[in-house]
Amino acid sequence: MINTNFNGTHSWLLEYISKCKLGEIEVGHELMLEFDRILEDFSDPSLKIEFEEAHKRIMFIETRCKHFEAPFAGKPFMLELFQKAFIESIYIFKIYDAEIGRYVRLVQDVLFLVARKNGKTPLVSAICLAEFFCGPLGIKILCSSNDYEQADLMFQAINAMREESPALEKVTRKNVKGIYFGNPKNVKKKGKFSYKNKGNIRKISAKTGAKEGRNIAVGAVDEVHEMKDNTSVMPIRQALSTQDEPLYFELTTEGVVNDGYLDSRLKDAREVLNGEMERRRWRIWLYTQDNEQEIWQNEKSWVKSNPGLGTIKKWSFLRLMVEEAKTSKATRVFVLSKDFNEKQNNSSAWLMPEDIENKETFDIEVFRNGFAIGGVDLSRTGDLCSARAMLMKPNSDKKYFIQQYFIPESKLSTLTKDELAKYKEWIRQGYITVSDGNENDFRLVTQWFYNLFKQYGIRFYKTGYDKWSATYWIREMEDFGFDTKKVEQIWGSMSEPMRLLEADLKSDKVVYNDHPIDRSCLENTGMSVNSKEEMMPIKVQGKDDNKIDGAVTMMICYRIYIDFKTEFLELVKRMQ
Structure with missing residues (x-):
C-alpha cells in the first residue's frame, strides 16, 4: 500500500494512485504506466517535491471558481479526486535548471486524453484561470483549438468562472480581445491587480493567422484530434520558448482523422510510457480502455475512459449511447472514439x-x-x-x-x-x-x-x-x-x-x-x-x-x- 502522505503533507496524487493500484478505482493500463513514471519521480533525489503551488491552485479553483453550465451552474467547482491528482502531478515536481540557476517546474507539456463529457474543458479552463491569478506578474495565456468556435468554448468557460466570482471580476476586465487585469470601476494604481499588469488571456484558432511572434506562458489547445498536422500547434509551442516555466496543455478525445496530429502524439506518448523514449517533462494522462471487448461485456470498465462517470457524466447517457452503437455503424464509430477513446478507422467498412x-x-x-x-x-x-x-x-x-x-x-x-x-x-x-x-x-x-x-x-x-x-x-x-x-x-x-x-x-x-x-x-x-x-x-x-x-x-x-x-x-x- 502506498503512503499517501509525503513529508507530512497529504498528497491527492498519491491517494489516487494508491486507490487505483488497489483496484478501488478502475483505470486503464496506460494510465497505470504513467503512475509508475510518477512514482519514480517521487523517489528521484534530483527532484524536489513541493506541494504549495499545486494546493494553492486547487484551493483557488474550489473557493473562487463556480460552474456556469446546467445542471451545476452557480455551484462551487469542487474538484474530484482524479482532478486534484491531475493538478498535483503537474505542479509538485521541481527540477534544477542550470541555465536559469534555480529549481523550476518539471512538467512543461501535458497531454490529457479523456472521453467526452468528463469535464476536461472546464477543468483545464479552471487551471488556466488559477494560473492567471496565482502565477507570476504579466502572465499571458492563450486558448486555442482547430476552429474559433471550439477555442471560444474554453475562453468563455474561463470568463464565465471569472464573472461568477465578485472578487475576481472586481480586479479584472474583459473586452473583445481578451481578459485583462485592472478594472475601470475599481482602479488600482499599482500591484498585480492594476493596469500595469500586462497579463492577459486570449484565444485563437487553427485558422487564425499570425500565430508566430507571440510570447505566452501558458498555452492550451482543445480537441487536437481534429488536426491533420502540427502546423497549428507548433507556433504556440514556440511562443512558450522564452519562458522559464512554460506550460502547454493538449486536451482531447480520440478522433477519426487517420494519420493526423493526435496519432503522431499518441505514438510518441506510448513509446514514452513503454520506456522506449525519454521525455520526463511530458505529463501523459490517458484515460483509455484496455480493449474494445470490455466495453460491450463489462460496463464497470467504462470508468477507465470516463473518470467522471456517475458524478460528471451520467450512466444513463452512456448506456443509451452504447445501445444505439449496437445497431448503427456511424454511432458505433462515434461512441467508441468519443465515449471510450477507442481509435476508429474513418475508412472502415460501412456495412456487414x-x-x-x-x-x-x-x-x-x-x-x-x-x-x-x-x-x-x-x-x-x-x-x-x-x-x-x-x-x-x-x-x-x-x-x-x-x-x-x-x-x-x-x-x-x-x-x-x-x-x-x-x-x-x-x-x-x-x-x-x-x-x-x-x-x-x-x-x-x-x-x-x-x-x-x-x-x-x-x-x-x-x-x-x-x-x-x-x-x-x-x-x-x-x-x-x-x-x-x-x-x-x-x-x-x-x-x-x-x-x-x-x-x-x-x-x-x-x-x-x-x-x-x-x-x-x-x-x-x-x-x-x-x-x-x-x-x-x-x-x-x-x-x-x-x-x-x-x-x-x-x-x-x-x-x-x-x-x-x-x-x-x-x-x-x-x-x-
Missing part, C-alpha cells in the same frame, strides 16, 4: 455482409407507367459511371433499383487478368455498357434513362447528379425533358441519405435485383465520420482500386427522395 445480402428480385414490368427517382455518378475516365432508377410501390416503403454501369473501352486494358474476366462477364450479361475510346460517352447514359421511359413508360420525377463533368450531360438531359438536381458529395448532403440507406438495407427494404456490381460497390464502401457525427461514403482503406459508384448513386437517389418525399409518394399513389 448480412446487411448487403438480399436475393429478392422483381420484374421491371411491375413498374410499367410508374414514377422513379434517378441518380448518376458520372466519371469520364477513371471509375465506373453509374446510372440508377429508384422505384416504389404504393403503401410500401421498400425501394426497388434498376441500374446500369458504363466504362470506357481503354479502361479494360488496365485491369488485372482476374478483374478483366469478371468485367467481361458483366459486359456479356448486359450489366455494363462500354464506350469507345478513352472516355465514358455520357450520351449513352442519357439514352439509358430515355429508354426506360420509351420501353416501359417509367417517368422520372427528378434525377440527382454529382458535380463532376456534368455540364454537357445536364443540358442534354434537360433537352429530353428530365428535371435534374445537383447532389454534392459532402458531409451535410450525404449523411442523412447514407443513414437511411443503411437502415433500409438492414431491414431488407432495398431490392437491387441481386445485382453483382451493386453488391460489390456496397462491399467496397467505407464511411468517414466527422466530429458532428455526419457520415460520408469513401472507399474502404486498402481497396482504392475498387468501385463504390453504385452505392453512391443509391445515396444520391435517397437524397432526392428525402428532399421531395411528399411530392414523390403522391405520384407513386397514382400507380394504384
Whole structure:
C-alpha cells in the first residue's frame, strides 16, 4: 500500500494512485504506466517535491471558481479526486535548471486524453484561470483549438468562472480581445491587480493567422484530434520558448482523422510510457480502455475512459449511447472514439455482409407507367459511371433499383487478368455498357434513362447528379425533358441519405435485383465520420482500386427522395 502522505503533507496524487493500484478505482493500463513514471519521480533525489503551488491552485479553483453550465451552474467547482491528482502531478515536481540557476517546474507539456463529457474543458479552463491569478506578474495565456468556435468554448468557460466570482471580476476586465487585469470601476494604481499588469488571456484558432511572434506562458489547445498536422500547434509551442516555466496543455478525445496530429502524439506518448523514449517533462494522462471487448461485456470498465462517470457524466447517457452503437455503424464509430477513446478507422467498412445480402428480385414490368427517382455518378475516365432508377410501390416503403454501369473501352486494358474476366462477364450479361475510346460517352447514359421511359413508360420525377463533368450531360438531359438536381458529395448532403440507406438495407427494404456490381460497390464502401457525427461514403482503406459508384448513386437517389418525399409518394399513389 502506498503512503499517501509525503513529508507530512497529504498528497491527492498519491491517494489516487494508491486507490487505483488497489483496484478501488478502475483505470486503464496506460494510465497505470504513467503512475509508475510518477512514482519514480517521487523517489528521484534530483527532484524536489513541493506541494504549495499545486494546493494553492486547487484551493483557488474550489473557493473562487463556480460552474456556469446546467445542471451545476452557480455551484462551487469542487474538484474530484482524479482532478486534484491531475493538478498535483503537474505542479509538485521541481527540477534544477542550470541555465536559469534555480529549481523550476518539471512538467512543461501535458497531454490529457479523456472521453467526452468528463469535464476536461472546464477543468483545464479552471487551471488556466488559477494560473492567471496565482502565477507570476504579466502572465499571458492563450486558448486555442482547430476552429474559433471550439477555442471560444474554453475562453468563455474561463470568463464565465471569472464573472461568477465578485472578487475576481472586481480586479479584472474583459473586452473583445481578451481578459485583462485592472478594472475601470475599481482602479488600482499599482500591484498585480492594476493596469500595469500586462497579463492577459486570449484565444485563437487553427485558422487564425499570425500565430508566430507571440510570447505566452501558458498555452492550451482543445480537441487536437481534429488536426491533420502540427502546423497549428507548433507556433504556440514556440511562443512558450522564452519562458522559464512554460506550460502547454493538449486536451482531447480520440478522433477519426487517420494519420493526423493526435496519432503522431499518441505514438510518441506510448513509446514514452513503454520506456522506449525519454521525455520526463511530458505529463501523459490517458484515460483509455484496455480493449474494445470490455466495453460491450463489462460496463464497470467504462470508468477507465470516463473518470467522471456517475458524478460528471451520467450512466444513463452512456448506456443509451452504447445501445444505439449496437445497431448503427456511424454511432458505433462515434461512441467508441468519443465515449471510450477507442481509435476508429474513418475508412472502415460501412456495412456487414448480412446487411448487403438480399436475393429478392422483381420484374421491371411491375413498374410499367410508374414514377422513379434517378441518380448518376458520372466519371469520364477513371471509375465506373453509374446510372440508377429508384422505384416504389404504393403503401410500401421498400425501394426497388434498376441500374446500369458504363466504362470506357481503354479502361479494360488496365485491369488485372482476374478483374478483366469478371468485367467481361458483366459486359456479356448486359450489366455494363462500354464506350469507345478513352472516355465514358455520357450520351449513352442519357439514352439509358430515355429508354426506360420509351420501353416501359417509367417517368422520372427528378434525377440527382454529382458535380463532376456534368455540364454537357445536364443540358442534354434537360433537352429530353428530365428535371435534374445537383447532389454534392459532402458531409451535410450525404449523411442523412447514407443513414437511411443503411437502415433500409438492414431491414431488407432495398431490392437491387441481386445485382453483382451493386453488391460489390456496397462491399467496397467505407464511411468517414466527422466530429458532428455526419457520415460520408469513401472507399474502404486498402481497396482504392475498387468501385463504390453504385452505392453512391443509391445515396444520391435517397437524397432526392428525402428532399421531395411528399411530392414523390403522391405520384407513386397514382400507380394504384
